[in-house]
Amino acid sequence: MIRKIFVVMIVGLLVISSQIASAAPPIDWSKVKRISDKTELGQYVEGQKKAGETIIPVILTNGLTVTGQDFITLCPSSIVHWQTVANDGKNTQMIYTLMDYPGTKVANAYLKNDTTWLNAEEKRLYDEAVKIVNEAKKRNGIINQEVSIYETIMNRSTYLTGDMSNQPHFVTAYGVLIDHKANCQGYADAFYMLGRMMGWNVGRMSGTAGGGGHAWNWIEINGKKYFVDATGDDNSIKNGDVTYNGYVYFNAPVEIMKDTHSWDWSLAPANLQPSVDNCYSYCFLDSHLARANNVEAGLNFIAQKFKERNGWASVMVPFDAKYSDNDVMKTAIYNKVCKECNKNISYRYWQRGKYMLIHTRTY
Secondary structure, X not given: OOEEOOOOOOOOOOOOOOEOOOOOOOOOHHHOOEEOOHHHHHHHHHHHHHOOOOEEEEEEOOOOOOOHHHHHHHOOOEEEEEEEEEEOOOOEEEEEEEEEOHHHHHHHHHHHOOOOOOOHHHHHHHHHHHHHHHHHOOOOOHHHXXXXXXXXXXXXXXXXXXXXXXXXXXXXXXXHHHHOEXXXXXXXXXXXXXXXXXXXXXXXXXXXXXXXXXXXXEEEEOOEEEEEOHHHHOOOEEXXXXXXXXXXXXXXXXXXXXXXXXXXXXXXXOOEOOOOOOOOOOOOOOOOEEEOOOHHHHHHHHHHHHHHOOOEEEEEEEOOHHHHOHHHHHHHHHHHHHHHHOOOEEEEEEEEOOEEEEEEEEO
């Protein structure tokens, strides 16, 4: 019997948007930057941060409004709080306060071997992160180590949606590893923190996915940068006692990512890997995963694997519109795999650009 597994991908969420209760510092508003465009606001705030400023006054003009979701895209490296000072219906006097993510502070402390400037919560996060990093370092090679980090983040946290105004941990690595509940910013903070502690060149990305603001990461391997979105892959599917881990966004190239994510290319890192290579999750485990020239060849590969052993097998094939129909795929798997192997098979598949990813398991 074949059972189709349905996948619902939920991505994107709100940045914390609490307002600051303290009184605004004395400001000469006649000299404050006036901005009428969201992109310009993000560039200005990020520029001020690089200059060492953490409290940034701005006048939003022409009725411009900026939401918490907007700040996920505009300022990926900081948690942004804001205070509305005055609003005459057209121009709004704002004070933005930037805070470093805990993951940034913990990674810096680890690399400098100095935890004296971490607060109690950050020190607790530091201790937990060190355990995870030490465990990952036991594995051979960056890919296997990265898998350890990636799976730890997803296994340790539940992805949350909703109003997080009073839940600041949800947007941080602390939420992932200590509270075990976080949004996309928390997942990205955790991967950034652990990746830097591993000694990798990693960074944050932001843009949109699933209709809203979203945060994820990139990692550099052999001079090329790949996308990493633990939020997007954190929906392990259980069928009885079988767990499926189809990592669509693990070291994903541009051609895979662009189907579901969008971003400002001017803010993206250089040397993004354009197409699938052997660092992508559906290519690097040769014992289970493969690429085939067409669906038929891919199903032949799976059938052969299941004649040799039980377990799971996946294959990447060029997109074929005929097999995008679930009933056609179901029939093909039954005729080619189940009948030949005399085994029950669970499966799921995705279309990603010009590829189809077919994931199967005996049960």
